[in-house]
Amino acid sequence: MKNTLIITENQTHFLAEKRQDPITGDSFSIGNEIVFCAECKSAFLKESWEYMGNRHCNQSQTLYAFPKKTTIIRKTPVVVPKSKRKKNTKKIIEIEETELKKVSYEMRALSVLYDLVLCYFAGGFLSIFIFVIFDIEPPEYYIGLFLFLIRDIILKNGSVGKRLAEMLFLDIQTERSPSWIKMLIATSIRSIQSLIAIYLFTQSKTSTEFTMLIIGFILYQIYIMVYQISPIDRLLKIALIRKE
Numbered sequence: 001m002k003n004t005l006i007i008t009e010n011q012t013h014f015l016a017e018k019r020q021d022p023i024t025g026d027s028f029s030i031g032n033e034i035v036f037c038a039e040c041k042s043a044f045l046k047e048s049w050e051y052m053g054n055r056h057c058n059q060s061q062t063l064y065a066f067p068k069k070t071t072i073i074r075k076t077p078v079v080v081p082k083s084k085r086k087k088n089t090k091k092i093i094e095i096e097e098t099e100l101k102k103v104s105y106e107m108r109a110l111s112v113l114y115d116l117v118l119c120y121f122a123g124g125f126l127s128i129f130i131f132v133i134f135d136i137e138p139p140e141y142y143i144g145l146f147l148f149l150i151r152d153i154i155l156k157n158g159s160v161g162k163r164l165a166e167m168l169f170l171d172i173q174t175e176r177s178p179s180w181i182k183m184l185i186a187t188s189i190r191s192i193q194s195l196i197a198i199y200l201f202t203q204s205k206t207s208t209e210f211t212m213l214i215i216g217f218i219l220y221q222i223y224i225m226v227y228q229i230s231p232i233d234r235l236l237k238i239a240l241i242r243k244e
Contacts, residue, residue, distance in 0.1 A: 003062040004046055007032045014043075014066050023048035036063035061104075061228070064239045065175050103167050103240045105225045114161030119148040149191040153183050162240070172237045182236055189232050 007014065007030050020027050021044055028034060033046040039057035054060050123144025131137045151159035157168050157177045171178040178186075197217070204210040224230050229239055 003064055004033050004035055005063075005066060007034060011066050019043050021045045021048050023051060036067065037061075038063050041067050064170070064172050064229075064241070103228065103242050105221075105228070107165055107167060107242065108224070108240070111159070111161040111165040111167060114164050115148060115151050115159050116161075118160055119144045119151065122147055149194060150187055152190075153180070153187045156180075157183075158240075165242075167240055167242045170239050170241050172239050178236075178238045182238060186232055186236050186238065193232070 007028055009030060015028065015030070018027065022042060024045065026045065028043065028045075034043050035046060035049040036043050037056040037059075038061035039059055041063070042056065044052070044056070049056075049062075120141075123141065123146075126143050127138050147154070151161070152169075154160070155163065162168065169178050169183065170176070171182065197213075200213055201210070204213060220231075227234070233239060
């Protein structure tokens with residue numbers, strides 16, 4: 001079951017809504033396993049969601065976390081300096097008011113395409129700049145590849161391509177923007193993974209080796225398509241979401 005959430009004592013805001021399962025009519029309580037429809041935000045018991053064929057509103061996407069209706073402004077401590085309070089509150093509100101909708105595989109592919117094009121041109125521009133200033137002619141694809149690998153830590157909370165596709169990262173545990181350290185770890189793992197894949201592809205000498213690599217790549221993409229989250233993001237408990 002994808003994105004099954006367990007109601008705990010931390011979900012008092014949800015319990016206060018006194019919702020009921022639309023199928024059984026039962027009220028939700030602590031310990032229940034529930035699923036949120038990503039389209040209408042309706043909550044269902046796990047069994048009810050399965051009874052409906054894991055679909056609602058003509059789609060099967062579900063939320064990663066409990067949606068919040070209240071704003072974090074009321075939770076801002078008074079002791080925080082006014083200037084910092086405004087700055088921090090703005091960032092938190094941006095996440096709080098964002099609908100926790102998962103990103104489809106098509107949207108992920110679109111953001112990657114944006115980043116590839118942007119990194120290619122940025123790499124070309126930087127290679128020209130380095131040649132003019134230092135009289136060194138570095139391969140532009142190396143610079144472009146480097147920019148592509150670190151694209152998610154160049155800006156806060158996602159790459160330029162993800163911004164253009166109106167997507168951002170969310171820390172599933174805190175339901176806020178992931179810390180820079182967590183994003184750095186995710187970027188480092190993805191970079192190592194990508195470099196290993198490139199090395200294996202370029203070093204494959206037989207059709208069998210190449211075929212196995214292609215199969216591995218396809219299985220990895222199928223995993224993302226099915227669960228709508230990469231294994232690395234699942235491990236670090238971060239999710240790529242989009243705004244309503």
